[in-house]
Amino acid sequence: MIVDCAVYEQGHRRDGKLPLEEAYQACRGDGAFVWIGLYEPTEEEFDSVRCEFELHELAVEDAIHAHQRPKLEVYGDTVFIVLKTARYVDSEEVIEFGDILLFLGEDFLITVRHGEATDLHRVRLDVDQRPDLLERGPGAVLHAIVDRVVDDYVPAIAGLEQDIDEVEAEVFSPDRSNPAERIYKLKREVAEFHSAAAPLVEPVEGLAEGRHGLIHPEVQTYFRDVNDHLRRADDRLASFRELLASVLQANLTQVTVQQNDDVRKISAIVAILAVPTAIAGIYGMNFEYMPELTSRWGYPLILSVMATICLILFRYFRRIGWL
Structure with a gap:
């Protein structure tokens, strides 16, 4: 045109x-x-x-x-x-x-x-x-x-x-x-x-x-x-x-830094959960001669130990920046 x-x-x-x-x-x-x-x-x-x-x-x-x-x-x-x-x-x-x-x-x-x-x-x-x-x-x-x-x-x-x-x-x-x-x-x-x-x-x-x-x-x-x-x-x-x-x-x-940060957080959570999982696994084996089973304070004691260890790990990972 x-x-x-x-x-x-x-x-x-x-x-x-x-x-x-x-x-x-x-x-x-x-x-x-x-x-x-x-x-x-x-x-x-x-x-x-x-x-x-x-x-x-x-x-x-x-x-x-x-x-x-x-x-x-x-x-x-x-x-x-x-x-x-x-x-x-x-x-x-x-x-x-x-x-x-x-x-x-x-x-x-x-x-x-x-x-x-x-x-x-x-x-x-x-x-x-x-x-x-x-x-x-x-x-x-x-x-x-x-x-x-x-x-x-x-x-x-x-x-x-x-x-x-x-x-x-x-x-x-x-x-x-x-x-x-x-x-x-x-x-x-x-x-x-x-x-x-x-x-x-x-x-x-x-x-x-x-x-x-x-x-x-x-x-x-x-x-x-x-x-x-x-x-x-x-x-x-x-x-x-x-x-x-x-x-x-x-x-x-x-992106790589973010992925590494995510991996650290997951690793920290897995480490914390591993403690109660291991203890629960031990007492889940149904052995007959386990002195804690007959103790009146055995159950709350084990729970306290699990909670204490988890709290210590949580504070540790928090301090090093993994959580």
């Missing part, structure tokens, strides 16, 4: 709607470029765009089917970029990922969105307010999109950080809970997030350093700022992975 098709001339958007058939010719003027936005297009819908702008078939296939690893590839005079968007769902403690695939040419930018991707309508509204940057070509729009995608990583990272803090507190709480499953889920989300952000570092760095001639030198300065934000996000995700590994190890240690 084609969401929007607009021509920018001398930093300003041309009024009115532009049919896709006229987009190719409209961007041929000096200082003009076209921005075409599509959402989950079918192969038939994308075919006309491919023909008009002579897009490479491999990049087109990736754009239609999506679910690609973040990357930057060059096909002739066209740069193909894959971005991963991220949105944190607090109720489920998961990261929802989307795809934005971009074709950048000298006088055009084509964006293809899949899934819960970042809304580019707000990006359009923002860049329309910066004619000074739009005069530098479609690279300025590319910067605005990448910048928005990276900025959207911040609340997602903050949501993960809060959950990690909660699970860390849960591990060291006095409650006898075992958050191992929650830790594993968070590790999986962090790993997927890291695999979405880390591969993007090198392509953005290349755009900031001007390795691709389609980016105006003035726009490269803005890409350096985006690259700095992206690196910080990547570093935080890497630290989350290490922290969760430590939390998981601490949780396993806590």
